[in-house]
Amino acid sequence: MLLNGLAGFEPMKRYSAFAIAREALSGHKNWERAWRNAQPKRRYDVVIVGAGGHGLATAYYLGKNFGITNVAVIEKGWLGGGNTGRNTTIIRSNYLQDPSAAIYEKARALYETLSQDLNYNVMFSPRGVMMLAQTEHEVRGYQRTAHANALQGVETRFITPREVKEIVPIINLDGPRYPVLGALWQERAGTARHDAVAWGYARACSAMGMDIIQKCEVIGVRQEGGRVTGVQTTKGDIACEKLGIVVAGHSGDLAAMAGFRLPLESVPLQALVSEPIKPIMDCVVMANTVHGYMSQSDKGEMVIGGGTDGYNAYTQRGSFHHIEETVRALIETFPMVSRLKMLRQWGGIVDVTGDRSPILSKTPLEGCFINAGWGTGGFKAIPGSGWGFAELMARGHSPLCEEFSMWRFGEGKFIDESLAAGVAH
Amino acid sequence: MLTFQCPYCGVQADETELHAGGEAHLTRHGPGSSDKDFEAYLFMRQNPKGVHFERWRHVNGCGKWFHAARCTMTLEVFGAYPAQTTEPPKRILDVITSKRPGWTWRELS
Ligand SMILES: Cc1cc2nc3c(=O)[nH]c(=O)nc-3n(C[C@H](O)[C@H](O)[C@H](O)COP(=O)(O)OP(=O)(O)OC[C@H]3O[C@@H](n4cnc5c(N)ncnc54)[C@H](O)[C@@H]3O)c2cc1C
Numbered sequence: 371m372l373l374n375g376l377a378g379f380e381p382m383k384r385y386s387a388f389a390i391a392r393e394a395l396s397g398h399k400n401w402e403r404a405w406r407n408a409q410p411k412r413r414y415d416v417v418i419v420g421a422g423g424h425g426l427a428t429a430y431y432l433g434k435n436f437g438i439t440n441v442a443v444i445e446k447g448w449l450g451g452g453n454t455g456r457n458t459t460i461i462r463s464n465y466l467q468d469p470s471a472a473i474y475e476k477a478r479a480l481y482e483t484l485s486q487d488l489n490y491n492v493m494f495s496p497r498g499v500m501m502l503a504q505t506e507h508e509v510r511g512y513q514r515t516a517h518a519n520a521l522q523g524v525e526t527r528f529i530t531p532r533e534v535k536e537i538v539p540i541i542n543l544d545g546p547r548y549p550v551l552g553a554l555w556q557e558r559a560g561t562a563r564h565d566a567v568a569w570g571y572a573r574a575c576s577a578m579g580m581d582i583i584q585k586c587e588v589i590g591v592r593q594e595g596g597r598v599t600g601v602q603t604t605k606g607d608i609a610c611e612k613l614g615i616v617v618a619g620h621s622g623d624l625a626a627m628a629g630f631r632l633p634l635e636s637v638p639l640q641a642l643v644s645e646p647i648k649p650i651m652d653c654v655v656m657a658n659t660v661h662g663y664m665s666q667s668d669k670g671e672m673v674i675g676g677g678t679d680g681y682n683a684y685t686q687r688g689s690f691h692h693i694e695e696t697v698r699a700l701i702e703t704f705p706m707v708s709r710l711k712m713l714r715q716w717g718g719i720v721d722v723t724g725d726r727s728p729i730l731s732k733t734p735l736e737g738c739f740i741n742a743g744w745g746t747g748g749f750k751a752i753p754g755s756g757w758g759f760a761e762l763m764a765r766g767h768s769p770l771c772e773e774f775s776m777w778r779f780g781e782g783k784f785i786d787e788s789l790a791a792g793v794a795h
Numbered sequence: 796m797l798t799f800q801c802p803y804c805g806v807q808a809d810e811t812e813l814h815a816g817g818e819a820h821l822t823r824h825g826p827g828s829s830d831k832d833f834e835a836y837l838f839m840r841q842n843p844k845g846v847h848f849e850r851w852r853h854v855n856g857c858g859k860w861f862h863a864a865r866c867t868m869t870l871e872v873f874g875a876y877p878a879q880t881t882e883p884p885k886r887i888l889d890v891i892t893s894k895r896p897g898w899t900w901r902e903l904s
């Protein structure tokens with residue numbers, strides 16, 4: 371067996387029922403590492419900054435769809451330790467605008483077969499996502515979305531309060547402040563295991579010979595004559611032909627290193643989970659008017675999230691009164707929540723754009739590309755974003771990314787998703 | 796929890812009493828300005844890691860808008876000052892310099 375860090379690599383052994391039996395014979399002590407812990411080479415064809423879901427998926431599709439495997443993914447912490455490992459894992463594609471529907475639906479569809487594709491169980495669970503309409507305004511908004519989705523070929527439906535109650539018996543429909551007037555229901559939406567998505571892509575990238583370099587922070591971007599030539603890192607300089615910046619809340623920072631500015635701001639977004647309880651809710655429910663949403667994890671914990679903090683911060687913590695508001699809001703709609711003990715709370719730093727849509731774009735620096743602005747809702751988009759962004763980096767254009775240019779704000783070509791993304795998810 | 800002393804009514808207000816209003820000292824470019832200036836005014840924010848100047852409103856108090864200087868990495872507050880100014884007062888700048896030598900922000904116009 372080759373040792374970690376050698377130039378060569380051996381193809382990974384496949385995971386299977388047979389493999390479990392085989393490894394059981396040696397007490398599960400000899401499972402091989404899921405990915406090599408690589409040290410940087412001096413140059414690569416492509417360097418991706420950020421080993422979150424979007425960075426890793428980009429690397430994976432660069433290899434799989436375009437045969438580009440001389441790739442490094444550089445991560446300042448540990449892979450999946452950013453927002454990818456902190457999110458509440460809602461996957462849906464019921465957005466309003468056509469470009470959003472295209473990329474989110476591409477992602478949702480790829481999620482359906484991702485476990486087989488990666489040979490890694492990402493636990494995609496199409497359990498259904500319900501977005502409650504609790505004001506007249508929301509009813510009209512979601513009906514409009516349902517019509518738009520029908521035209522886009524995304525299967526969603528506006529359902530009545532009675533149907534809501536049938537699907538979610540623990541819900542209180544009557545208010546008093548915010549009665550449930552209906553809901554936008556996407557049956558094929560759901561959740562997946564966040565860490566597994568990052569790990570599955572990482573393992574597949576490593577198997578293609580790519581280097582995933584952890585604990586290595588990018589501290590500068592090198593350029594010559596308007597073209598990117600590499601990055602400076604805490605493990606030395608690394609040269610590259612093309613650079614992909616995929617660092618979520620730190621996008622402003624990396625853009626500054628590359629010499630341009632981005633129309634986005636970084637704010638904390640929090641989530642919390644309760645003690646584990648018996649199964650009570652088998653879909654995801656979002657209540658955007660009161661800024662709260664909830665699902666139940668496989669372990670039985672209620673997973674709860676709310677809105678972002680109102681001001682810029684990089685603390686990965688968030689303010690306490692915000693989660694208090696979230697829980698207080700949910701109690702009216704789910705009275706049983708008031709009896710739950712909360713176990714853990716955490717935060718991530720999300721990068722929010724003016725139109726609540728992402729940026730997948732070339733940049734003023736030639737050879738440098740940016741994938742950012744996923745804000746509160748990019749987990750669901752990981753496979754589609756990686757697919758499109760890899761195409762953009764390999765070919766210089768991609769139909770999926772076309773409308774998400776960083777220059778759209780100056781041109782007034784917004785992709786307004788303020789209703790669809792009104793609350794964090 | 797983030798707290799600021801309101802420069803108008805003197806109350807030490809925590810963030811539940813306040814409303815965050817985003818970056819301070821923006822020049823309001825409007826009709827007649829260049830496309831670039833207008834875009835920058837609407838969308839391009841400093842989003843710094845470190846020292847930042849912001850607008851805050853003492854919404855559940857005296858109701859007035861004020862300015863404050865704060866660190867986005869640690870949430871340390873350097874001070875608050877009335878909004879009727881185009882740049883931070885020297886007193887605030889001195890506090891920042893003593894705590895974050897070598898700090899920078901965008902040029903004030
Ligand atoms: C609490 C919370 C709940 C959420 N819930 C949902 C949800 O239910 N559904 C949904 O679709 N989305 C949700 N999101 C949003 C989602 O998590 C993000 O949009 C998505 O994970 C972004 O993935 P990414 O790969 O772009 O970023 P990240 O996973 O954050 O990865 C970026 C990586 O870049 C690294 N990095 C940064 N700077 C540097 C540097 N200088 N050098 C090297 N590496 C660097 C970071 O360490 C990080 O690992 C939620 C987010 C949060 C915080």
Ligand SMILES: [Zn+2]
Binds near residue numbers: 802857
């Ligand atoms: Zn006051």
